[in-house]
Amino acid sequence: MPPVNPNIALFVTCLVDLFRPSAAFAAVRLLEDAGCAVKVPDTQTCCGQPAYNSGDKTSAGRLAAQTIRLLMDYDYVVVPSGSCAAMIKRHYPQFLAGDAALAAQARTLAAKTFELTQFLHDVMHYKPAARAGDTLTYHDACSGLRELGVQAQPRALLSGGVIENDDGETCCGFGGTFCVKYTGVSTAIADKKLDRFSATGATAVTGGDLGCLMHLAGRAARRGLPLQFRHVAEILAGDVSAPAIAEPEK
Amino acid sequence: MQRRPAAFNANAAEALLDADLQAALGAAQAGFGVKRRKAIEGLPEFEALCDQAAAIKDHVLDHLDVYLERFETQVFASGGMVHWCEDAEQARQIIVKLCRSVNAKMVTKGKSMVAEEIGLNPFLEANGIRPVETDLGEYIIQLADEPPSHIIGPALHKTRDQVSDLFHAHHRALGFAERQTEGEALVGEARAILRQQYLQADVGITGANFLIAETGSTVIVTNEGNGDMTQIFPRMHIVIASIEKIVPTLEDAATLLRVLARSATGQEMSVYTTFSTGPKRKADADGPEQFHVVLLDNGRSELLGGNQRDILRCIRCGACMNNCPVYMAAGGHAYGATYMGPMGSVLTPNLTGLERAQALPFASTFCGKCEAVCPMRIPLPKLMRDLRTEAHATRITPVRERLWLALWSWVSLRPELYHRLSGMGLAVLKLLARGRGRFHWLPLAGGWTRTRDFPAPQGESFMAQWARRGKPKA
Numbered sequence: 001m002p003p004v005n006p007n008i009a010l011f012v013t014c015l016v017d018l019f020r021p022s023a024a025f026a027a028v029r030l031l032e033d034a035g036c037a038v039k040v041p042d043t044q045t046c047c048g049q050p051a052y053n054s055g056d057k058t059s060a061g062r063l064a065a066q067t068i069r070l071l072m073d074y075d076y077v078v079v080p081s082g083s084c085a086a087m088i089k090r091h092y093p094q095f096l097a098g099d100a101a102l103a104a105q106a107r108t109l110a111a112k113t114f115e116l117t118q119f120l121h122d123v124m125h126y127k128p129a130a131r132a133g134d135t136l137t138y139h140d141a142c143s144g145l146r147e148l149g150v151q152a153q154p155r156a157l158l159s160g161g162v163i164e165n166d167d168g169e170t171c172c173g174f175g176g177t178f179c180v181k182y183t184g185v186s187t188a189i190a191d192k193k194l195d196r197f198s199a200t201g202a203t204a205v206t207g208g209d210l211g212c213l214m215h216l217a218g219r220a221a222r223r224g225l226p227l228q229f230r231h232v233a234e235i236l237a238g239d240v241s242a243p244a245i246a247e248p249e250k
Numbered sequence: 251m252q253r254r255p256a257a258f259n260a261n262a263a264e265a266l267l268d269a270d271l272q273a274a275l276g277a278a279q280a281g282f283g284v285k286r287r288k289a290i291e292g293l294p295e296f297e298a299l300c301d302q303a304a305a306i307k308d309h310v311l312d313h314l315d316v317y318l319e320r321f322e323t324q325v326f327a328s329g330g331m332v333h334w335c336e337d338a339e340q341a342r343q344i345i346v347k348l349c350r351s352v353n354a355k356m357v358t359k360g361k362s363m364v365a366e367e368i369g370l371n372p373f374l375e376a377n378g379i380r381p382v383e384t385d386l387g388e389y390i391i392q393l394a395d396e397p398p399s400h401i402i403g404p405a406l407h408k409t410r411d412q413v414s415d416l417f418h419a420h421h422r423a424l425g426f427a428e429r430q431t432e433g434e435a436l437v438g439e440a441r442a443i444l445r446q447q448y449l450q451a452d453v454g455i456t457g458a459n460f461l462i463a464e465t466g467s468t469v470i471v472t473n474e475g476n477g478d479m480t481q482i483f484p485r486m487h488i489v490i491a492s493i494e495k496i497v498p499t500l501e502d503a504a505t506l507l508r509v510l511a512r513s514a515t516g517q518e519m520s521v522y523t524t525f526s527t528g529p530k531r532k533a534d535a536d537g538p539e540q541f542h543v544v545l546l547d548n549g550r551s552e553l554l555g556g557n558q559r560d561i562l563r564c565i566r567c568g569a570c571m572n573n574c575p576v577y578m579a580a581g582g583h584a585y586g587a588t589y590m591g592p593m594g595s596v597l598t599p600n601l602t603g604l605e606r607a608q609a610l611p612f613a614s615t616f617c618g619k620c621e622a623v624c625p626m627r628i629p630l631p632k633l634m635r636d637l638r639t640e641a642h643a644t645r646i647t648p649v650r651e652r653l654w655l656a657l658w659s660w661v662s663l664r665p666e667l668y669h670r671l672s673g674m675g676l677a678v679l680k681l682l683a684r685g686r687g688r689f690h691w692l693p694l695a696g697g698w699t700r701t702r703d704f705p706a707p708q709g710e711s712f713m714a715q716w717a718r719r720g721k722p723k724a
Contacts, residue, residue, distance in 0.1 A: 012712050014662075018672055019705060021712035040716050043665035051659050053616060055638030055647065059659035066663060142617035171575040175615025180697030181651070182613060184263045187701040188579040189615070218702035221688055246705040249685040 002125045008036040009074035011067075011113075013084045014046050015210040016231070022242040023210065023231035027080045027116055030237050034126040036078075041070050049087040053176055057095060064092050068105050076123065077113040080233050081209050082144020083176075085115040090147045115144050116233060117208055121153035128157055128236045136235065137165045137202040139172060139193075139216065141209035154208060154232050163200040165193075174215040190219045197227055204228040204244070206235050217245040253397070254586045255598055255607035261584035262613075270409050271581050278406050282572035285516025286623070293512065303509045304627040306502045307563040310494075311554060317463040317496045318545070324466025328528030330541035338368035341546050345370065345455070345488060346377045348542055352486050354379055354452035358444075360470060360477035361385035362457025363401050363566060364490050364546055367588045367601070370455075381455075382447045384476035389440055393420050399582030401589065402514050402568040407581050410436070444476070454480040454538065456526075458491035459510065459565070460503045461543070467527040468543060469503055471511065471520035478524050487526065487538035492546045494562040506565060509625040513567035549601045557636045561596045563626040570620035570630060576613055585610060592620035592630040599637050605646050611637035612647075673714055676707045683707075 008031055012024045031038045048063030067088065071077045079085035092106040120126040136158065144150035155162050173179065173189025180186075194216060197205050205227055207213055217229035228244035243249055251261050265271055290296045310317055322332040333348075335341040349357060357374065359365065359381050371381045371392075383392040387405040391398060393416050398404030405413070410433065417439055418429040424443060430436050456477050458468040468489045470477045481487040497503050511517040530537030553559050571577040571591025582590035587598040587607065595610035611634040620630040641647050661668050683689065683706035691699050698704050 017712045018676060019707045021708055021710070021715055024712040024716075040713070042713065042717060044713070045665050045668045046658070046662040048659075048662075051655055053635060053638070054651070054655050055635070055640070055642030056655050056659065057639050057642075059655070059663075062663055063659060142615070142619070146618040146622055169619070171615050171617035171619065173575060173579075173615060175617070177651070178612070178615045180695075182259060182262065182576075183697050183700050184259070184266050185576055185579045185613070186615075188266050189575045190702075192575075192579075214705045215702065217705055218688065218698070221703040222690075222701060242708060243687055246688040246703055248687040 002035070002123060003075065004035070006036050006075040008038050009071050009077045010038055010040050011044055011047070011071060011077055011079045011084065011088075012040065013079060013081045013210070015214070016080055019214065020210055020231055020245065022239070023080055023233045026231070026233035026237035026239050027078070029239070030116070030120060030126070030128065030233060031078060033128070034120055034124040036076075036124070039074065044070055047084050047087045049084060050176060052087065052091060052095065061096065064096060064106070065102060068092065068102065068109050071113075072105055072109050075112065076119065077109065078116055078119045079113065080116040080231065081211075082115045082141045082148055082150050083209055083211065085113060085118075086143040086147035088113045115148055115150050115208060117154040117157055118148060118150050120236075121156055126157070127159075129238060131158060131161065131235065131238065135202045136162050136204050136206050137197050137200045138162050138168070138232075139197075139205055139207035139212055140168055141207055141212045142171050144208055145169060150208065157236055158232075163202045165196040165200050167196055172212045172216055174212045176211065179215050186215070187219060190216055191223075194220055194223070194225060194227070198225060204230060206230050206232045208232050213245055221246045251583045252586055255602070255610050257586050258580075258584055258609040258613050261586060262580035265581045265584050266579065270412060271407050274407050274409050275578050275581055278400075278403065279572070279578045282516070286513060286569060286572070287516075289512040289516040289518065292518075293508075296509070296512065299505060299509050300625045300627060303506050303565075303625060304563055306497060306505060307565075307626060310496055310498065311559060311562055314493065314496065314551070314554065317498055318493060320463040321461055321466055321496055324464065325528065325541070325543055326466070328466050328541075329531070330466065330528045330543060333542060333544045335544055335546045335548075337548050338546070341368045341490065341544050341548075342370060342373045344544055345490065346373065346379065348486065348488055349374070349379050349453050352452050352540075354486075356380045356382060356447070356451050357453040357455055358382050358384050358447055358451040358480045358484065359388070360454070360456035360472065360480045361388050361404065362455070362490055363398070363588060364457055364492050365455065366398060367492075367548065368490070368546065370490070382444070382451070384444050384447070384480050385472065386437065386440055386474055386476070389444065390416065393417075397583065397588070399590065400568060400571060401566050401593075407583065448479040448483045451480070451484045453486045453488060454482075454484040455488045455490060456481050458489050458495055460506060461491055461496045462498075462500055462503055462525075463496055464499045465527055467500075467525045469523065469525050471507070471523050473515070473517075473521040475522050478522060481524075481526060481538065482536050485538055486540040486542065487529070489526070489541075489543045490546065491543065492548065492550060494550055510565055510567050513569040513623070513625040553600055558596065558600050558633055560628045561593065561600065561633055563628055564593050564597070565626055566593075567625060569623040569625065573619045573623045575615060575617060575619075585613075592634070593628070596630060596633045596637065604637060604641055604644070608637075608641040608646050611635075611641070669711070669713055672711055676709070676711055679707050680709050
């Protein structure tokens with residue numbers, strides 16, 4: 001049985017907060033529709049993932065401690081990003097192991113933290129209203145896919161209509177700071193991915209991680225490809241009023 | 251291509267413009283992916299076998315000294331010799347000394363990455379001994395005077411067309427007038443030439459996939475049988491292997507063999523799996539008169555006690571690179587080192603020093619596919635992350651990156667400031683975007699906008715809008 005009216009902290013993530021508020025509002029709408037009481041802790045910033053993956057474990061540890069303190073008192077923490085959710089769920093407990101008290105809190109937080117589609121589907125057993133509109137293909141972001149096992153959930157929520165692209169489990173080349181440190185390789189990987197998307201005949205690409213989507217949308221725009229990119233929360237909430245990522249305002 | 255890891259980015263840029271290389275990589279990626287998947291689907295207990303294989307290697311690493319000594323004892327008992335080498339220089343010297351002891355002018359070689367690691371071929375040549383590579387891929391790149399670009403497919407970067415040209419250029423003088431274009435004809439040509447070499451060689455040098463402690467045997471796997479001819483015909487067989495190749499028993503070797511070929515080429519077993527135990531005995535029809543094993547440490551024993559130890563479980567199947575988006579875009583030469591792809595990005599800094607190779611552990615998107623396909627359960631992204639951590643701690647990463655990171659972290663630890671600054675930044679970006687939704691160029695964002703448009707923010711941050719909506723604060 002799904003929990004009744006659970007108290008949810010939405011951890012929006014830096015990228016969604018700064019670049020795609022419409023995805024965060026869509027996430028709130030979905031969570032409320034699923035019967036959750038949604039709170040947005042107002043001093044949230046970054047989970048520390050950029051520092052962690054760049055080798056700055058001191059800064060990552062401080063940001064993790066800040067994030068743990070902020071989020072630990074809710075029934076659940078929901079994150080509209082597989083990689084930020086995986087940072088909290090998989091990496092916090094591991095890399096904070098040196099500090100027993102903090103690690104214990106990290107484990108408690110990890111157990112109640114979920115990526116958005118994972119939470120809606122696996123915990124809330126949510127079924128969104130039937131989706132209308134574009135033919136979609138889905139981009140499985142690597143962290144969500146391999147560290148959290150997010151794959152079936154978004155497809156179940158989208159209730160069919162997803163045209164699978166070949167090689168769906170292959171990275172898009174974003175990789176956080178990798179995409180600016182190794183621009184050429186990152187772009188070459190994106191191009192392979194975009195060609196696979198185009199080959200499906202879908203007009204829109206969706207996924208759970210804004211970093212990948214911004215990288216792919218930015219490259220598609222540069223190449224002039226007729227593909228639209230949106231966060232899966234917007235698609236599920238049936239709100240596509242905002243221009244797609246990197247699209248001009250109407 | 252520059253032969254140094256620090257040049258990864260420049261090498262990769264060159265590789266991305268090389269149409270032949272990209273064609274070769276594309277074909278390789280498609281082939282490896284499908285074959286591995288099929289092989290694993292055909293063996294339901296594959297994952298359990300991998301756990302078992304990893305446990306065998308972990309056990310060995312816990313008792314490496316014991317098994318190495320047992321191995322030496324057994325090699326000696328079967329009439330062979332073991333030579334312990336701390337570094338590449340010692341290994342090169344002992345091999346040349348052994349070759350000289352039989353007045354070797356020419357040696358045949360089976361495929362060996364450890365021989366590459368110690369730079370054996372140039373050293374042999376400098377000492378008047380001609381090495382002839384007998385693995386087809388190695389033979390091709392020896393003609394081209396290039397290093398291997400893949401640990402199991404050394405000439406993976408070459409198209410068949412390029413091989414045709416190469417063979418035509420080198421084999422014409424040997425009486426092969428026609429330029430061959432079909433795979434079988436090309437292989438036939440190489441075979442005809444190599445057959446003579448096997449018989450003329452004074453010494454045969456091979457690597458080893460496994461060293462078996464209980465019997466003192468060395469094991470190689472090949473698909474061409476070249477290893478067998480390399481080691482059987484000459485008077486002396488030298489095996490060059492690194493110390494972590496050891497396994498306790500034949501049974502253990504069998505377990506590892508079951509995951510090796512499936513992970514590598516998608517075969518159930520390689521075509522030839524050859525066990526060598528000592529030199530030719532009285533009753534044997536053939537075999538070498540002398541059997542030597544050159545055991546190389548070259549920094550590995552120092553990894554045993556540290557956070558990089560898991561890389562010593564590697565059995566060199568190549569699955570990590572076959573499934574690496576970065577490797578498949580940049581190719582193996584971009585890494586500027588003997589070992590490439592994810593396992594190379596971990597091993598190279600550990601063997602040559604992080605300072606010279608810090609670009610490599612950063613050359614990963616952390617997509618995690620390497621770890622997912624590694625039959626030895628090596629947490630490659632974690633090992634790379636640990637190397638990044640060491641690079642950051644020792645301040646050898648670029649200053650500009652360190653400053654950005656420090657600034658981002660400093661601001662993120664001050665939520666009020668973070669929200670105030672991000673609000674200002676967003677207002678400026680929104681204004682500059684003028685409704686176009688994206689930027690072709692942005693100051694300080696050249697790493698992004700060189701190849702991609704940068705998506706403009708929608709306007710105010712979510713947090714700012716949420717606060718104004720008057721929702722009860724958390």
